[in-house]
Amino acid sequence: MADYTGTDPIDLRSDTVTTPSEEMRRAAANAPVGDDVYGEDPSVNDLEATAATTLGFEDALYVPSGTMGNQIAARVHTERGQEAVVEAESHVVKYELGGFAQHSELQVRPVEAGETVVPTPAQLREAYVAEDLHRPGTGLVSIENTHNAKGGVVAAVADVAALGDEADDLGVPVHLDGARLFNAAVAADVDVTDYTEHVDSASVCLSKGLGAPVGSVLAGSEAFIEEARRARKLFGGGMRQAGLIAAPGRIALTENVDRLAEDHANAERLAEGIANVEGLGAAEPETNIVLVDTAGADLTAEEFLERCDDAGVLGSAFGRHTVRFCTHLDVDSAAIEEAVTRIAGVV
Secondary structure, three states: OOOOOOOOOEEOOOHHHOOOOHHHHHHHHHOOOOOHHHOOOHHHHHHHHHHHHHHOOOEEEEEOOHHHHHHHHHHHHOOOOOEEEEEOOOHHHHOOOOHHHHHHOOEEEEEOOHHHOOOOHHHHHHHOOOOOOOOOOEEEEEEEOOEOOOOOEOOOHHHHHHHHHHHHHHOOOEEEEOOOHHHHHHHHOOOOHHHHOOOOEEEEEOOOOOOOOOOEEEEEOHHHHHHHHHHHHHOOOOOOOOHHHHHHHHHHHHHOOOOHHHHHHHHHHHHHHHHOOOOOEEOOOOOOEEEEEOHHHOOOHHHHHHHHHHHOEEOEEEEOOEEEEEOOOOOOHHHHHHHHHHHHHHO
């Protein structure tokens, strides 16, 4: 993409809109396959082994979506009726259709973590419920990194470590919704295992910033993944010749991590440009998500997005006066400059 002076739409709704590269398409076409439910798809097995090693766990499981990965983790870690301590604005609360309740019969205890985006040890102690004759007890802590609803904010390794230590002392497993975990690691300039060593399981999306067409990986201990494989079957996620989509996923995992810094830089350019438009506000992003405040322009998020849509810029409403723009590998710096020009025009 080089010329955005015409009417080409610039899609900033999400990094889920990324399209697979030619290398990924070739890998899909040539992938050796088998029946994955029988454990006989070599491309899936290769992806799972690579994911386990990369994320620092004993084993991993390929799943159709990050939501399924999170829901499987909740199912395996808990017993029916237990409580799950979750950050109040996290994806598992806002965007997974109450899956913890529907699939695992869990009660959710939300905690507002604020700028740290993960609960503090003190907050976890306060939220923790011991099992007794009358109460089922706390069975899970679920955290998210980066935090989508808060604008792609990165949790500090020290905060995740402190929470993990407290949860371990309480005997409660921690699941990390790491849909954009590699964005967090790149932004924090740490290895992804610096985060995962403090949790019991983690899910990572391959089809967002990493650019694969389909799928996520769920990682944990061998025993955990053995049970997770059964839960995947229960949830309808058992796939057959899935190597056709797993092969591009392996490329995403092994070759597209370092380039996430480009998306972060483009998000900074986008936020700076939007902040210079009278009536709009944009906080400096930490990763690839830009949250825009439209109140100063006397426009609701929906009204603003309608105008942007007419101008060929697509985004998502995240509140009455909040819009989310998300940078990704299919939108380069030239597209960002053109997006700013178009956005300024609609205001």
